[in-house]
Amino acid sequence: MRETPRPQDLLVWYDRHARALPWRVPPRARVPGGRPDPYRVWLSEIMLQQTTVAAVKPYFEAFTTRWPTVSDLAAARDEDVMAAWAGLGYYARARNLLKCARAVVADHGGVFPDTLDGLLSLPGVGPYTAGAVAAIAFDLPATVVDGNVERVMARVHDEHTPLPQAKPILTEMAAALTPVDRPGDYAQAVMDLGATICTPRNPACGLCPWRGACAAWDAGTAVELPKKAPKKRKPTRLGIAYLARRVDGAWLLERRPDKGLLGGMLGWPGSDWAEEASPESPPIRAEWKTLPGEARHTFTHFHLRLTVRTALVPMDRPPGRGVFVGPEDFSPSDLPTVMRKAFDLARGP
Numbered sequence: 001m002r003e004t005p006r007p008q009d010l011l012v013w014y015d016r017h018a019r020a021l022p023w024r025v026p027p028r029a030r031v032p033g034g035r036p037d038p039y040r041v042w043l044s045e046i047m048l049q050q051t052t053v054a055a056v057k058p059y060f061e062a063f064t065t066r067w068p069t070v071s072d073l074a075a076a077r078d079e080d081v082m083a084a085w086a087g088l089g090y091y092a093r094a095r096n097l098l099k100c101a102r103a104v105v106a107d108h109g110g111v112f113p114d115t116l117d118g119l120l121s122l123p124g125v126g127p128y129t130a131g132a133v134a135a136i137a138f139d140l141p142a143t144v145v146d147g148n149v150e151r152v153m154a155r156v157h158d159e160h161t162p163l164p165q166a167k168p169i170l171t172e173m174a175a176a177l178t179p180v181d182r183p184g185d186y187a188q189a190v191m192d193l194g195a196t197i198c199t200p201r202n203p204a205c206g207l208c209p210w211r212g213a214c215a216a217w218d219a220g221t222a223v224e225l226p227k228k229a230p231k232k233r234k235p236t237r238l239g240i241a242y243l244a245r246r247v248d249g250a251w252l253l254e255r256r257p258d259k260g261l262l263g264g265m266l267g268w269p270g271s272d273w274a275e276e277a278s279p280e281s282p283p284i285r286a287e288w289k290t291l292p293g294e295a296r297h298t299f300t301h302f303h304l305r306l307t308v309r310t311a312l313v314p315m316d317r318p319p320g321r322g323v324f325v326g327p328e329d330f331s332p333s334d335l336p337t338v339m340r341k342a343f344d345l346a347r348g349p
């Protein structure tokens with residue numbers, strides 16, 4: 001007969017196999033009361049939304065070196081934070097990050113609230129992030145469900161309802177298993193199991209502490225789970241980016257409006273991005289050349305194909321939009337990825 005999944009078995013496994021992550025206090029250090037800094041937990045959870053651990057690590061190191069506390073981050077200039085976030089994507093997260101840091105300082109004396117409700121009241125902190133911070137930083141028995149946890153729950157219970165419809169069912173399953181003892185370590189243990197053993201394509205069931213309790217292992221259905229509703233095809237949009245360089249080496253750039261895609265980020269002036277080609281809208285009078293090839297980028301809801309036009313302009317010609325940024329103040333790494341792709345095309349191999 002199949003066993004019931006026991007949180008304790010997973011915790012024993014976690015004590016030996018926890019991933020070393022820069023924002024984590026390893027289980028051995030937690031036993032004598034070592035707690036992770038809520039600021040680091042919160043920052044890592046915001047960065048990890050829609051992004052892999054490998055991509056987040058260097059950004060996390062850079063942020064915590066430059067802004068070691070939530071008060072340091074709250075006092076940072078918006079443009080510095082946006083530039084430091086460039087390349088990580090989903091830029092609304094960076095704007096909310098600043099809002100949240102400032103709210104922690106203004107409304108909570110620079111100390112993160114230690115209750116689920118308190119955390120939920122912070123800007124940009126939804127149920128997932130509040131649960132993760134509550135569990136990991138404050139050891140509260142909050143249920144934390146990310147993609148890894150969904151996969152593990154669907155398999156352990158052999159649940160075939162497709163996502164996203166299955167979300168509440170899987171959340172209920174995860175809640176039923178969350179222990180009162182060491183809930184923070186348990187939350188991280190399920191995530192680690194999903195990330196390292198119960199992986200999407202090749203689960204290493206032979207190494208799994210829950211194999212004896214796993215219904216999908218019994219049924220031989222693990223690799224089929226979780227089921228997912230068919231995805232809608234992403235449309236393709238077209239656009240033009242105008243890269244104007246002044247004879248002194250300055251580039252014509254503009255900051256995008258705060259609201260909307262890539263909000264608040266630095267970028268090249270350009271046309272709208274639409275499924276039909278948009279009319280030309282050069283930001284300055286010049287002899288524009290069209291580069292061969294395109295800058296291609298995929299956003300959550302569409303693919304983008306960007307035509308890149310370049311021009312060299314004299315010192316005395318005023319732009320209709322944007323500002324010229326001298327080479328000493330311009331770093332391509334301050335640009336979001338799609339804008340950097342356009343720059344790379346202009347710079348050539």
Ligand code: SF4
Nearest residue numbers: 198205208211214222
């Ligand atoms: S036995 Fe296999 S499918 Fe089941 S939880 Fe463990 S790794 Fe996942």
